[in-house]
Amino acid sequence: MKSIRSILLIGLLQVATATAAFAADGLAQVKAAGVFKIGTEGTYAPFTFHDASNQLTGFDVEIGRAIAQRLGVKAEFVEGKWDGLIAGLDAGRYDAVINEVAITDARKVKYDFSTPYIASHAALIVRADNTTIKTFADLKGKKSANTLTSNFGKIAVANGAEVVGVQGFNESVDLLTSGRVDATVNDSLSYLDFKKHRPDAKVKIAALDDSGDADKSAVLIRKGNPELLAAIDKALADIKADGTYLKISEKYFGKDVSK
Numbered sequence: 001m002k003s004i005r006s007i008l009l010i011g012l013l014q015v016a017t018a019t020a021a022f023a024a025d026g027l028a029q030v031k032a033a034g035v036f037k038i039g040t041e042g043t044y045a046p047f048t049f050h051d052a053s054n055q056l057t058g059f060d061v062e063i064g065r066a067i068a069q070r071l072g073v074k075a076e077f078v079e080g081k082w083d084g085l086i087a088g089l090d091a092g093r094y095d096a097v098i099n100e101v102a103i104t105d106a107r108k109v110k111y112d113f114s115t116p117y118i119a120s121h122a123a124l125i126v127r128a129d130n131t132t133i134k135t136f137a138d139l140k141g142k143k144s145a146n147t148l149t150s151n152f153g154k155i156a157v158a159n160g161a162e163v164v165g166v167q168g169f170n171e172s173v174d175l176l177t178s179g180r181v182d183a184t185v186n187d188s189l190s191y192l193d194f195k196k197h198r199p200d201a202k203v204k205i206a207a208l209d210d211s212g213d214a215d216k217s218a219v220l221i222r223k224g225n226p227e228l229l230a231a232i233d234k235a236l237a238d239i240k241a242d243g244t245y246l247k248i249s250e251k252y253f254g255k256d257v258s259k
Helices: 004-024 026-033 059-071 082-090 105-110 151-158 169-177 188-197 226-241 244-253
Strands: 035-040 074-079 111-113 118-120 122-127 143-146 162-165 184-187 203-208 215-217 220-222
Touching (some): 035 059, 035 082, 059 244, 105 111, 143 169, 151 162, 151 184
Antiparallel strands (some): 111 220, 118 215, 122 203
């Protein structure tokens, strides 16, 4: 006859095993709750921000809602400052972070990423009437408006440009259109968003960095949730296949930004 102690031990082990199995299956938790909780900033247009009616919207927000719909649940967004977003994932405040989180080797050590859902390239931007700057190599001896510590500024310097320091994208374009600089090396997504709002601006992309070093962003989740990761990847594949992704992409950027 088993002792009471043995029976209790077996029972505790069974409960612990069942609890661990459930905890490891993030998809099961999402399905059971009927909600896919997503951490996001809400202050980073056009990706995640509040519109004139104070409703949370943006490219990443709509992608998150589309993923949740494919999972068969509702999307619930938990807003927070960028510096604490990933810590919130660690603390279990939400199931994923969707906030233009770039895929990096350092992050891949601790977290899992979905397949990328957006890609940003370094763009060489010049005035619309410029016919002399066609490649990054043509920056040699020219002035480029850039934030001094950005990777884009480093690209300009590497190609022989003199960097004129600015605070952000809009200031770069102002210096460019006024003729105080010859170009700016900047984020292709920022350019697309700018042209979406100011289609008549007399600037153009002369070249894109197609070296394969595009910054790719993806859905970030805790490790140990293979079912949830697979479900998110399938949802992303489905919204690309049925045209949902392209519709969202064109709404915010005027083109497909997945590549």
